[in-house]
Amino acid sequence: MDVLASLSLGFSVVLTPTNLLFCFIGVLLGTLVGVLPGIGPVATIALLLPLTFKMGPASAVIMLAGIYYGAAYGGSTTSILVNIPGEAASVITCLDGYQMARQGRAGPALGIAAFGSFIAGTVGVLGLMLFAPVLGRAALSFGPPEYFALTVLGLTLVSYLAQGSMTKALIMAVSGLLAGSIGADPVSGAERFTYGSLTLGDGLGLVPVAMGMFGIAEVLDNLSLTAGRDIYERKIKGLLPNRKDWKDSFWPIIRGSVTGFFIGILPGPSGTMSSFASYAMEKRLSRHPEKFGTGVIEGVAGPESANNAATAGAFIPLLSLGIPANIVMALFVGALMIHGIQPGPLFIKNHPELFWGVVASMYVGNAMLLILNLPLIGIWVRVLKIPYSILFTLIFLFCLIGVYSLNNNVVEIYIMITFGIIGFIMRKTGFEGAPFILALVLGPIMETSLRQSLIISRGNFAIFFTRPVAAVLMVLSFVFLLTSVIPVFRSQRAKLAAEIAE
Amino acid sequence: MRRTDYISAVTLLALALAALLEASKLQFGRVSAPQAGFFPLVLAVFLAIFSLIFLAQAMGLPKEKPGASRGRSATWNKIVLAIAALVVFGVLFESLGYIISTFLFIVFLLRAVERQKWSLVVVVAFFTSLATYLVFGLLLNTPLPGGILGL
Numbered sequence: 001m002d003v004l005a006s007l008s009l010g011f012s013v014v015l016t017p018t019n020l021l022f023c024f025i026g027v028l029l030g031t032l033v034g035v036l037p038g039i040g041p042v043a044t045i046a047l048l049l050p051l052t053f054k055m056g057p058a059s060a061v062i063m064l065a066g067i068y069y070g071a072a073y074g075g076s077t078t079s080i081l082v083n084i085p086g087e088a089a090s091v092i093t094c095l096d097g098y099q100m101a102r103q104g105r106a107g108p109a110l111g112i113a114a115f116g117s118f119i120a121g122t123v124g125v126l127g128l129m130l131f132a133p134v135l136g137r138a139a140l141s142f143g144p145p146e147y148f149a150l151t152v153l154g155l156t157l158v159s160y161l162a163q164g165s166m167t168k169a170l171i172m173a174v175s176g177l178l179a180g181s182i183g184a185d186p187v188s189g190a191e192r193f194t195y196g197s198l199t200l201g202d203g204l205g206l207v208p209v210a211m212g213m214f215g216i217a218e219v220l221d222n223l224s225l226t227a228g229r230d231i232y233e234r235k236i237k238g239l240l241p242n243r244k245d246w247k248d249s250f251w252p253i254i255r256g257s258v259t260g261f262f263i264g265i266l267p268g269p270s271g272t273m274s275s276f277a278s279y280a281m282e283k284r285l286s287r288h289p290e291k292f293g294t295g296v297i298e299g300v301a302g303p304e305s306a307n308n309a310a311t312a313g314a315f316i317p318l319l320s321l322g323i324p325a326n327i328v329m330a331l332f333v334g335a336l337m338i339h340g341i342q343p344g345p346l347f348i349k350n351h352p353e354l355f356w357g358v359v360a361s362m363y364v365g366n367a368m369l370l371i372l373n374l375p376l377i378g379i380w381v382r383v384l385k386i387p388y389s390i391l392f393t394l395i396f397l398f399c400l401i402g403v404y405s406l407n408n409n410v411v412e413i414y415i416m417i418t419f420g421i422i423g424f425i426m427r428k429t430g431f432e433g434a435p436f437i438l439a440l441v442l443g444p445i446m447e448t449s450l451r452q453s454l455i456i457s458r459g460n461f462a463i464f465f466t467r468p469v470a471a472v473l474m475v476l477s478f479v480f481l482l483t484s485v486i487p488v489f490r491s492q493r494a495k496l497a498a499e500i501a502e
Numbered sequence: 503m504r505r506t507d508y509i510s511a512v513t514l515l516a517l518a519l520a521a522l523l524e525a526s527k528l529q530f531g532r533v534s535a536p537q538a539g540f541f542p543l544v545l546a547v548f549l550a551i552f553s554l555i556f557l558a559q560a561m562g563l564p565k566e567k568p569g570a571s572r573g574r575s576a577t578w579n580k581i582v583l584a585i586a587a588l589v590v591f592g593v594l595f596e597s598l599g600y601i602i603s604t605f606l607f608i609v610f611l612l613r614a615v616e617r618q619k620w621s622l623v624v625v626v627a628f629f630t631s632l633a634t635y636l637v638f639g640l641l642l643n644t645p646l647p648g649g650i651l652g653l
Contacts, residue, residue, distance in 0.1 A: 178545045190529065219584070405638070408645050424581070429506050430506075451536045454534060454535075
């Protein structure tokens, strides 16, 4: 089936009233939670996951995908207007976006963020369309050693790219893997570390852990800071960027889209990483790097495009390899499995209507966001005026209902609270949550593939280095590990991290 | 050495040793035919190694200025109260039912943690618990416990 025929199949799936409605609900909700700091796509998708069990699989995935890329859109609005990033991915937009707003140029900043996101979203979808099937076909020949090597590389990369000490990140990754081994052994079914708890018998749930570590921990952290919020009050006029704005933003948007897409394929918090990388790149390529941070439009256009392209890229490992690259993608696995659909190399072949339907829905959703967001900015600003004391109560409540509604199990509420406390302590001591969560997601895949590989090779670890694909992936992982240990390279990595964080 | 890093390193090391002990109780199998205990044991060893490296790094760091990061008691109070509210909500949720426990939860957070005015607290708590019940319980069919109200 060629691409055009496939796409028209996809559009025939999306352009039904029901699916259009779910796409709309998805992007609208996504933008709303993107605007609200402290509640993100993870909590929202967890809340709506039980609801999707009753929908058709296509409607479910279309709506959940809409929440995911809609949140990337909404996050930028608050960065620009209030200097508070709604999502981690739009932290960097604060730098130049808020400055532009203070100079009375909030309109063009919001406008270019929306147009850039739309263009990047389209580039990302094109990339997804071209790469996912190719990778999916290649992945058909992957055996356990390749999958093991992929998970190793994923965890090494997410630790390498973590801010601060890589030792801390690796500790978090290994702890996450250990936490992932709680419950029934994926191969033999033997109980591990459950101590008689039925809830733990099914393993540590991803949703309670993620909502605790991010949702609850973030609120606790905010309670300990009591930061003042200062909303920028001035009439926003002229959302359309002028000709010069477009000229300045054109290449940053294109570069941001491409970079964002490829970073999106990598495991970990790709939205955040891609926007930081794009900002660093634009600053380096710019003829006036000293102006960055004073309100240059390139500093908004590049990163905003990058984080939207990354959301499309993140679907690739899930849909072609069956490996979720982040928590949201792991929740998608849950949404698909409920309908008896296994994401992986055979996904596109077995469920073309679903794959192309989602791809087409992303085109439609991006167009909806563009039309929707510009006129709704006023409403989002009003949402932000909700005092934090009420907002955090609501965030707590949504986390509690979200976790409970998944399995109707109060024990999962306690798991969430526990990880909320752990996440809070981690924030105070400089440990990052991302490697832990990714390890929790990848743990079972990693263990199963490791044990199968060892059985195939009769206990010989050389199997990971004699098969070409696995060998390349393993060598890459070792390169990242070693460069972070050897002092010369270590300062290089620190410099890179510092440059990004600057 | 940095005090927080030192404490975290020692805690992690203890965790690694506990995991090692617990994992060794599981069936290890052989390397050519690994069983349930194989992966956790390997992980525990890695965790111990990384924690030791971290401990060594923490000891090499310059000492932090004393008194720089003393927590203020007022904010710690808030955090402890917020966590307590979450736990109590979990305990009462199923027996009291969604609406009542949510109402009490919001009243407590707004009054005890945030010290808002009583009138505002009651109004917000009443409407939020009712509205979320309507949206989640009735509209979205989220299974919420009815509790003593039997809703």
